[in-house]
Amino acid sequence: MRDEVDGLIEAWRAERPDVDVTPLEVLSRVSRLARHLDRARRTVFTEHSLEPWEFDVLAELRRSGPPYELSPGRLLRATLVTSGTMTNRVDRLAAAGLVRRRPDPADKRGVLVRLTGQGAERIDAALESLLRYEETLLAPMPAPEREQLASLLRCLLVPLDTEPSGR
Known part of the structure; x- marks a missing residue:
């Protein structure tokens, strides 16, 4: 081959x-x-009418568990963007009805971004489609080899993910 x-x-x-x-x-x-x-x-x-960045933000909220809300700061750290970029992204997602902002009860100056029902439906459907596609890519590879490949790739990725310089 x-x-x-x-x-x-x-x-x-x-x-x-x-x-x-x-x-x-x-x-x-x-x-x-x-x-x-x-x-x-x-x-x-x-x-699913999503941009990749929309998927990333919605997925981070969905993975956070009930009530599916995070601070914008936590979202920007998870998605590796600046605060200005995250503000713009949250604005656009809110305008689309996929998230909503609410005051943070623990921080009077802060807000929390919460996944809406529509946002949860959209991210769940996109995730299911993505997983179906990715499973077809991996189908020719036996499970033990998938696990081995995942482990080997992790060895390459961990030092890059933990590198403080962000290179």
């Missing part, structure tokens, strides 16, 4: 036999897979 990366590796080895291109064997595949997944996810989200 060959993929596009095999051709890239062969070409680099022919042109630059003096460098070790083995990192490309893994990371180019991860990069290409990420692009394929991004396109597929955008298609799934579009079917």
Whole structure:
């Protein structure tokens, strides 16, 4: 079985036999897979009238458990955006009826963002469609290999997720 990366590796080895291109064997595949997944996810989200960022915010609220509300600060930390960006996103989600703001009883100056019934229905439906699609991608791989791949990818991701510089 060959993929596009095999051709890239062969070409680099022919042109630059003096460098070790083995990192490309893994990371180019991860990069290409990420692009394929991004396109597929955008298609799934579009079917549910969601942008990827809307899915991210709604999913964070849905995963938070009842009453499905978080502070904007907690949402921005979870989605890795600035406070101005989060304010804009919450405004747009509220205008669409997917979330609502309410005063934070623990902080008179603060607000909480709560998932509405419509928002919960939209995120649940999008998640179910996404999982169906992603299951088809993983179907050829036996469960033990999926677990092994998840573990190996975690080894690469953990240091990046915990890196303070955010590079």
